[in-house]
Amino acid sequence: NAIKSVPKFAEPKVAVGVLVENTGEGELFLNSFDSARKAGVSPGKFCVFTTSAAVIDQLAPSKVKVIYLSELTRVGSFVPTEMRRHFLQAWLAFAVSFSQAKFMWQSPGTLWFERPDNIANDNPQVEVLWAYKGRNDARAAPFFASYDFFTVTSGERAVHLMHEIVLHFDLVL
Numbered sequence: 001n002a003i004k005s006v007p008k009f010a011e012p013k014v015a016v017g018v019l020v021e022n023t024g025e026g027e028l029f030l031n032s033f034d035s036a037r038k039a040g041v042s043p044g045k046f047c048v049f050t051t052s053a054a055v056i057d058q059l060a061p062s063k064v065k066v067i068y069l070s071e072l073t074r075v076g077s078f079v080p081t082e083m084r085r086h087f088l089q090a091w092l093a094f095a096v097s098f099s100q101a102k103f104m105w106q107s108p109g110t111l112w113f114e115r116p117d118n119i120a121n122d123n124p125q126v127e128v129l130w131a132y133k134g135r136n137d138a139r140a141a142p143f144f145a146s147y148d149f150f151t152v153t154s155g156e157r158a159v160h161l162m163h164e165i166v167l168h169f170d171l172v173l
Contacts, residue, residue: 002067003092006047008101012121014151016041017096017103018110019089020050021081026058028108033062036112045116047103049092051075087169093152094162100154120151127158 007015016036020029033046046064050056051073059066076084089105096103104116128151152158 002069003095003099005065005067006096006099006101006103007044007065011102013117014045014102014104014120015047016045016116017047017049017092017105018108019085019092019105020048020052020055020059020108021085021088022052023054023058025108026055029059030062032106032108032110032112033064036116039112039115041112041115049088051088087166090162090165090169093150094159094166097152097154097159097162102151102153104151127153127155128161 006017009015018029018032020026029048033043036046037043043063044065048055048059048064048066049069050066051069053068053070056066056068072088076087079087093103093105102120104120152162
């Protein structure tokens, strides 16, 4: 039910989703959001997913849509944090694309120098698009440009790919 409330825009526009699991990532996201605002991106473009009540309080002043997934708070708590994060991100990407919303998923620390619609539409018509530079890199923000995002369309093949990634996540890892 929470996924039904994600922002949806008509083609060729995209919403921007981000998984924020703690206040440290929340701080990174607020910096990212500030860079997006400077690039002319509206707060209504963003949708933060979290399993942390502290993140909701932290992001409240930003006016960004926050979806609290309290039911997932303990999901994967027995695996390493990074593995849990990757699984939640894949599951959210599947659920959002299945709901027919086109999202560009970012890491909490992504710096925006261009509008997400322009980035997504500057590439050839593809069903999925991955790009990465910066996370866990010693040269990452605040010293150099950092971005980590992917876009999944709501096309049948793209939704099927995300479904298979979730079903066979152990093979992905």
